[in-house]
Amino acid sequence: MPRVMFPYGHGQLEHEFPEESFLGSLVPPLCSYVAEGTPQELVERAVRTPIGCPPLHILAQGKRHVVILVSDHTRPVPSRLILPVLLAEIRRGAPKAQITILVATGCHRATTEEELRKKLGPELAGQARVLVHDCDGPVIDCGYLPSGGRLLLNKTALEADLLVAEGFIESHFFAGFSGGRKSVLPGIADRRTVLYNHNAGFIAHPCARAGNLLGNPVHADMLYAARAARLAFICNVVLGPDRNVVYATAGDCALAHEAGCAFVHKWCSVPRVAADIVVTSNGGYPLDQNVYQAVKGLSTAQGAVKKGGVIVMLAQAADGHGGEAFLSDFVRARDLVHLEETIMRTRPEDTRPDQWQSQILLRVLRHARVIFVSALPPELVRAFHMMPASSLEEAITLAHQCVGSPLPAVAAIPDGVGTILR
Known part of the structure; x- marks a missing residue:
């Protein structure tokens, strides 16, 4: 079975994917690029x-x-x-x-x-x-x-x-x-x-x-x-x-x-796929220090997952959520639709701190469910309307349960920040 390594904090997480349902690992050709000097x-x-x-x-x-x-x-x-x-x-x-x-x-x-x-x-x-x-x-x-x-x-x-x-x-x-x-x-x-x-x-x-x-x-x-x-x-x-x-x-x-x-x-460009489940990371430390930064990798994964599918994001988030206003948007929201409408009605001169990150995360959540593997307390992950998981294996199991298909199509994007989908 194909084994994929995902950057996570200062280390890596790995998983073996069944060949019959694995669309592949979207790895940019940069990984094999030979630099022209030190x-x-x-x-x-x-x-x-x-x-x-x-x-x-x-x-x-x-x-x-x-x-x-x-x-x-x-x-x-x-x-x-x-x-x-x-x-x-x-x-x-x-x-x-x-x-x-x-x-x-x-x-x-x-x-x-x-x-x-x-x-x-x-x-x-x-x-x-x-x-x-x-x-x-x-x-x-x-x-x-x-x-x-x-x-x-x-x-x-x-x-x-x-x-x-x-x-x-x-x-x-x-x-x-x-x-x-x-x-x-x-x-x-x-x-x-x-x-x-x-x-x-x-x-x-x-x-x-x-x-x-x-x-x-x-x-x-x-x-x-x-x-x-x-x-x-x-x-x-x-x-x-x-x-x-x-x-x-x-x-x-x-x-x-x-x-x-x-x-x-x-x-750094790779062909786009359409998967039921996309597993990705935010590139490891220092890019995965908080939830705020992890929205970047989530945005990439959104382009590869089908509407209503599941994204598994691996981001250690050792520095927490990454922005008080960012967290507050989701904690205080009556519902996500109302929050998104409120943001879209905001005049440019009245833009609030972290509003853009909330807007993009809302776009992702409107498109797919997100399972977040991190070192964060589960309640903090839930505050962002994502599902917490303590390990990659647990997240994969949850993702299969959410999709409900006996053989969901799965894709991996080892570095969601460093990958461009075309």
């Missing part, structure tokens, strides 16, 4: 040969205050690999520049000191001032987004005379792809700007989907914000299944990002 070589090569702009050491010449945007604790970006390359290039062009590392948290909770030490290491933290973005902190008003929302961005970043960003690119369930311009919006944006960009109309837009930038209103606002912030240079990587860098792109925040997105689309 991670270090890939990053250095990308930074030395940027796309669409001069080399970083040229951009740094004459600059006095440089800010580097880095991803927060919820993203597996190998900052210890990328940052030394960026720092060396900046120092090459501006040896005496003041360099600030700004953690682009968006509206996430602040990254802790321990998380910063793990992410940066003492050698990096000692080379630059390190700040953590506060979405309710000091901002500069940059006018309006194309959609009409107010563009308010981190004051420290806007006052830099050179703004640089690191990050990684994967499919994103409503922005199309992560990376690039997302370091600015939502990364260093004011809460009001993030809320407007994540409004219900945008989330419901047919072009706001995984693997698509064309006509995507969420992406359009994000790119505009990056240009307004004068994001001059990015270095983004693509990670393989073992979290090692397999591809790197650097340069202009739009052109270099588009090159990386094209790579991801080519190597």
Whole structure:
């Protein structure tokens, strides 16, 4: 019988599926991709040969205050690999520049000191001032987004005379792809700007989907914000299944990002199937730290499960639910239909925190039942209108009972975050 391994927390869960009803494991070709160099070589090569702009050491010449945007604790970006390359290039062009590392948290909770030490290491933290973005902190008003929302961005970043960003690119369930311009919006944006960009109309837009930038209103606002912030240079990587860098792109925040997105689309897309049961994960730590993040993998699984089918989501969720407003939406809801209608009636300027995540989870729950395997208390899982299970085996048994078919068609998506269905 086919045995499938699913990332879960810092480890893996595995299961054997009966061949007669197994549609297959939807594994992107990236899993067999052979990188054209070591991670270090890939990053250095990308930074030395940027796309669409001069080399970083040229951009740094004459600059006095440089800010580097880095991803927060919820993203597996190998900052210890990328940052030394960026720092060396900046120092090459501006040896005496003041360099600030700004953690682009968006509206996430602040990254802790321990998380910063793990992410940066003492050698990096000692080379630059390190700040953590506060979405309710000091901002500069940059006018309006194309959609009409107010563009308010981190004051420290806007006052830099050179703004640089690191990050990684994967499919994103409503922005199309992560990376690039997302370091600015939502990364260093004011809460009001993030809320407007994540409004219900945008989330419901047919072009706001995984693997698509064309006509995507969420992406359009994000790119505009990056240009307004004068994001001059990015270095983004693509990670393989073992979290090692397999591809790197650097340069202009739009052109270099588009090159990386094209790579991801080519190597992370798989044919769509129609299954009664889909078993998936959220890619393991750090992407499965909470229920909030797990909605991303659920969104992918929705595209492979039949209407009325069952999704089994494996996400350890060691950090809990991931958002008070997100949890509150479901705890206080009279019913899910009413909650969804309330969200859809909400004006963009009145968008509430975590509303978009609730909206997408509601879309999934309207389409299929969800069994959630995690370390969470069962009552917390039920609060989100999902069925708790303490193990993958228990979840599979429950899924078969829910479907009621003697031989339901089953598909596996080992990494729901890193897979694009076409």
